[in-house]
Every structure is written in structure tokens, then in C-alpha cells.
Amino acid sequence: MNDQTSYLDYNASAPLRPAVAEAMKNTMLLAGNPSSVHTYGRFARKQIDDARDLVATTVGADPTKLVFTSGGTEANNLALAGAGRTIRLVSGIEHDSVLAAAPEAVHIPVDQAGVVNTAALDELLAKQNEPALVSVMMANNETGVIQPLTEVISIAHNHNALVHCDAVQALGKLAIDMASLEIDLMTLSAHKIGGPKGIGALALRSNVEIEAQLVGGGQEGRRRAGTENVAAAVGFAEACVEIKKNENEIDRMLHLRNRFEELLRNQASNIEIFGHESPRLVNTCCLRLPGRTSETQVIALDLAGIAVSAGAACSSGKVTSSHVLTAMGVSPSAANESIRVSLGWATTENEIEHAADAWLELYNQTEDRPRRTTE
Numbered sequence: 399m400n401d402q403t404s405y406l407d408y409n410a411s412a413p414l415r416p417a418v419a420e421a422m423k424n425t426m427l428l429a430g431n432p433s434s435v436h437t438y439g440r441f442a443r444k445q446i447d448d449a450r451d452l453v454a455t456t457v458g459a460d461p462t463k464l465v466f467t468s469g470g471t472e473a474n475n476l477a478l479a480g481a482g483r484t485i486r487l488v489s490g491i492e493h494d495s496v497l498a499a500a501p502e503a504v505h506i507p508v509d510q511a512g513v514v515n516t517a518a519l520d521e522l523l524a525k526q527n528e529p530a531l532v533s534v535m536m537a538n539n540e541t542g543v544i545q546p547l548t549e550v551i552s553i554a555h556n557h558n559a560l561v562h563c564d565a566v567q568a569l570g571k572l573a574i575d576m577a578s579l580e581i582d583l584m585t586l587s588a589h590k591i592g593g594p595k596g597i598g599a600l601a602l603r604s605n606v607e608i609e610a611q612l613v614g615g616g617q618e619g620r621r622r623a624g625t626e627n628v629a630a631a632v633g634f635a636e637a638c639v640e641i642k643k644n645e646n647e648i649d650r651m652l653h654l655r656n657r658f659e660e661l662l663r664n665q666a667s668n669i670e671i672f673g674h675e676s677p678r679l680v681n682t683c684c685l686r687l688p689g690r691t692s693e694t695q696v697i698a699l700d701l702a703g704i705a706v707s708a709g710a711a712c713s714s715g716k717v718t719s720s721h722v723l724t725a726m727g728v729s730p731s732a733a734n735e736s737i738r739v740s741l742g743w744a745t746t747e748n749e750i751e752h753a754a755d756a757w758l759e760l761y762n763q764t765e766d767r768p769r770r771t772t773e
């Protein structure tokens with residue numbers, strides 16, 4: 399393996415922030431079940447409650463209506479199954495955990511720029527004979543394309559539909575105010591912002607309720623049974639503190655992502671970057687190299703010490719063609735030549751240059767690459 403390593407797969411999972419590890423270590427060493435009435439239990443309860451307050455206030459949510467879950471996947475499943483709506487409309491670019499939780503759902507189309515078609519949503523909702531649940535993510539995990547949520551919510555509420563929003567990738571990269579956006583249910587996950595893996599949350603608007611899918615004890619306001627993962631909740635809250643404290647990370651990520659794309663464009667002027675014409679998350683670049691499959695690119699870059707991913711379709715370690723790109727009208731063969739580069743809190747200029755060099759080397763070795771007119 400190369401001496402230099404560059405981790406550019408933050409949309410899959412960000413490295414744990416040192417402050418998070420420290421906070422979690424201290425909590426893990428404490429005994430006590432938050433449901434116990436003794437001093438140990440009450441201390442653990444306070445830790446969970448404080449963590450809940452912190453996570454909720456970071457995103458303008460009501461702390462009394464924030465349910466800790468085992469991650470974004472569980473929060474999406476809880477929202478889709480527990481909101482009490484049998485008619486469900488989900489965008490075609492949602493994460494697998496939304497699509498699989500509502501296999502019969504009506505799919506809201508997206509355009510070639512990766513943006514949900516709000517006129518189509520309005521028409522689809524008008525055809526339903528009972529109030530629906532609409533699920534549209536805040537920003538896409540593969541392309542980074544930011545969705546027109548204000549419009550989605552206004553249309554959905556006009557039809558008495560509830561809106562669930564998967565904000566997993568937006569957290570830490572966009573300012574989120576659930577209350578002013580009037581989102582009814584919102585999914586979060588800690589490990590995309592440098593918190594621990596295995597914890598997330600479903601935040602409910604003050605007037606929205608959910609039916610528990612995990613039943614047993616009365617934890618989480620009877621919305622999710624099971625002893626709470628106190629250390630992970632504390633870690634999630636600490637990661638939220640860190641993103642607030644380091645708001646300048648957003649500008650830094652944007653600068654580095656733009657620098658990466660500029661370095662590529664200097665040599666590969668007609669490079670295809672999916673969703674670049676839309677508002678995008680500051681940290682994400684989904685790009686295509688004609689003539690090389692996603693898998694070969696990921697492996698070649700890995701050999702050069704660079705970690706990227708072949709879109710989101712590698713959750714089982716198996717690379718399949720991206721449903722996000724195909725929903726945008728990209729042909730399956732072009733989708734199979736795409737990779738996702740995603741940056742985060744610890745990314746350096748050096749890593750960006752390393753990745754750009756390695757990608758350009760691959761590009762220059764590729765027979766089918768689009769030639770510049772001067773070549």
C-alpha cells in the first residue's frame with residue numbers, strides 16, 4: 399500500500415472525533431441503567447436527557463419528541479412504519495432503508511439534475527384518497543444534491559400529508575431547523591458527523607406521534623423499547639457540539655471539494671460530475687470515468703491509498719448499479735462507471751491532491767476516456 403493514505407468516504411462514515419471518543423470513554427466506564435431509580439440510574443438518565451437536549455437543539459427539534467435509535471436505518475424504518483399512514487410516497491433517490499421500508503410506495507420522480515419533481519408530487523398527492531406520508535431526503539448521499547424541501551413540505555401539507563425527511567447527510571453540512579421548516583418526522587445519524595456508529599434519532603414535530611416498532615419496556619417515551627445506549631447518545635451529542643463549535647468546517651469542505659474538481663477539470667475538462675448543476679452538499683462529488691467500472695476505480699484508488707466508494711450501493715460489500723443515478727436518467731452502464739468522493743471534518747488539502755493525482759493517472763491510462771479537443 400502507498401505511504402500516503404487519504405480517507406475520502408465520509409458519506410459512508412466519518413472518522414470519530416477525538417472529543418467524542420473522550421466523552422464516550424468516560425460514560426462507558428459508568429454503571430447504571432437509565433431506568434433504575436438509584437443514584438447510578440438517575441445519573442445515566444441525566445446523561446441521556448442532556449444528550450437528547452443537545453441533539454434536538456442542534457436541529458431545531460423538540461427534545462421531548464426525539465427518539466434515539468440504533469442509527470439512520472432504524473429511524474427511517476420507524477418513520478415509514480410507525481407514522482400511521484398506509485399511503486406512502488417516497489422519492490426514487492431515497493436511501494435503501496426508506497425504499498425497503500416502503501416497498502409498495504409510490505415513487506416521486508427526480509429530474510436529470512437529481513432534484514425531486516415537485517409538480518409530479520402535487521399531482522401524485524391529488525390522486526390519493528386518504529392523507530399520505532411523503533418521504534424526501536434533505537440531501538442525497540451519492541450526489542449531494544439538496545432537495546427543495548420547503549416546496550415539498552408546502553405541497554404535502556396542502557394535501558394533509560405528513561413529511562418525513564432523512565437528514566442524515568445534511569447534518570453538519572447544512573443549517574437545519576426542523577421547527578421552522580415544519581418537517582413532521584426527521585431522521586439523523588451520528589456517524590456521518592464524526593459521532594459513533596450505531597446511534598441515530600427520529601425527531602417528531604410537536605403534534606406528531608409514532609407507533610413503536612420495537613416493543614417491550616417504556617423507554618424513549620414508549621416510542622422505542624430497549625435499554626438506551628447511553629455512551630453512544632453522549633457521543634452523538636458531543637459530535638453535535640463539535641459541529642456547532644467548528645462551523646468553519648463547512649467553508650473548508652467546500653473549498654477542498656471545489657479544489658478537487660478544479661484539479662480534475664484542469665486535465666479532464668469534460669469530466670462528468672453528477673448533480674453539479676444543482677445546489678449540492680459542500681463535501682460530495684459523484685463523478686464518472688468512462689471505460690472503467692466503479693469497482694475497478696475503487697480498487698485502483700484503494701491500492702494508491704485512497705478510500706472512496708462506488709456510490710451507496712456497496713452496503714453489503716457488493717457493488718451494484720446506483721438506483722440514484724438511474725433515477726436521474728443516467729444509463730446503467732454510465733452509472734456503473736461512477737464513484738463518490740466525500741470529504742469531512744479532518745480532510746486535508748494534501749489528501750485532495752493525492753486523490754486528484756491518482757484519479758488523473760487512472761484517467762490518463764484509460765482508452766475510452768473522453769478526449770480533449772486539443773488531444
Ligand code: PLP
Nearest residue numbers: 469470471493539564566567587
Ligand atoms: N440515510 C442516508 C441518506 C444515509 O446516507 C445513510 C447511511 O449511509 C442512512 C440513512 C443509514 O444510516 P445508518 O448508517 O446510521 O443506519
